[in-house]
Amino acid sequence: MASFLFWHMRGERAELASHTAMVAPGRRALWSLCVCFTALHTNALRVTMRESTAEVVRGDFVILPCSFFTSSPLSRLNIIWTLAPLSSPESPIQVIVYDHGQIIEDPSLIGRVGFTGIPWSADIMVNDTRLSDAGIYRCMVNNPPETADPGIGELLLTVLVAPSLPTCQWDGDMDAGGSVTLSCSVVEGVPTPEIHWDKLNPEEISLPINMEGELSGSVQIVNVSSQTSGLYRCSASNLLGTENCYINLSIYSAVAGSSSGILQGVLLTLSMSLMLLTLLVLMTWLHRTGQDGRRRVSKEEEEEEEEGYNEIRYTPSLMKRSFV
Known part of the structure; x- marks a missing residue:
């Protein structure tokens, strides 16, 4: 019985070894195919965004990175940057284009956007940044005759703004x-x-x-x-x-209102009393001034009467008549 089991297990091992020998060439062929496919994929155009997000203070400048690898000459290189603004993401705009050696900027960004390392790099710089520059930027690179789909990278730009005066x-x-x-x-x-x-x-x-x-x-x-x-x-x-x-x-x-009313009443009473006192003083002064004037006039009249009496009393005609 033990001998039978030994020979049976030996036969199964032999069959397994034979099956493995038959499968090994197929596995090697599959591995070779994968290596070739990977090599082809590695040689195809690819785009790499070194950063997925970027921040800039309004008014400053920012560099948006976009690297690419291609195995073909760069004579027909095409790069397109687009922006989906945060205010209207459904309406993307074309920021800047490099096509066959020519650069085309969006009219609203002329003088504020440009490539930094063309044609070896697709990086761009945006200066004098504004709140409207915030959004999702896409970098698309195409380099014929490579037939692969264009490589696309995305980056979210945030424009920081200090609070306005509340x-x-x-x-x-x-x-x-x-x-x-x-x-x-x-x-x-x-x-x-x-x-x-x-x-x-x-x-x-x-x-x-x-x-x-x-x-x-x-x-x-x-x-x-x-x-x-x-x-x-x-x-x-x-x-x-x-x-x-x-x-x-x-x-x-x-309480404050009643106190204020009392204060106003006191001030009004004081002002009226002051006016009455002033009027009384004025009337007293006028009265005294009038009496003094009348006294001076009466004195002047008496003096005139006395002088007239003396003149009549001592006239020459009367003196002559008294001695006759």
Whole structure:
């Protein structure tokens, strides 16, 4: 029995070895075919984007990298860069083209875009960047007579923008017990600015904010009182900086209103008293001035009468008549 099992296992091994010998040439042929295909694929045109994303501050320049490998001469090289703007990705535009030694720029980008290493590299530079330059850029390279599909690479460009100066407004009832809403909004900023509200005095306090879209936020203050009065600040911040705007709230309470009315009444009474006192002094002065004038006139009349009496008394004619 043991002898039978030994010879049976030996026969199976022989059959397996024979099968392996028959399959080996097929495997070698398949491996050779794969190597040849890989070599052909390696020699075909291919495009490599060294970066998949890029960032630039608005107004600066940026280089968009696009490398390619080809085994054919570059006499018929064709490179096309396109942009799908973030504002309208369904409407791509042609940024710049290199075709048979000629360079064609999009009219809106003339003077702001150009190749940096043509024909050995498809890299381009965009200067004086604008917010409209942000989007998905595609680099497409074709080099006949290579019949493979053109190589295409993609890159996302983000244009960074500092927050614009925010606009602060308030709305509501400024009387005690009322409700006031503070609102703040910015026009632009990339990345989207974060908006914060703070009360600065008598101590700095961060306030809860209700976002109304990406670029605006508000704070609602209910049941306001004199303690609500103070200076409030709205801050819009992103990685490029912070911009602020301010609102100074003054809440009018009932006590303050009555005190103000009393003060106004006191001031009015004082002013009227002063006017009456001035009028009295003026009348007294006029009265005294009139009496003094009448006294001077009466004295002058008496002196004139006395002088006239003396003249009549001592006239020569009377003296003569007295001695006759």
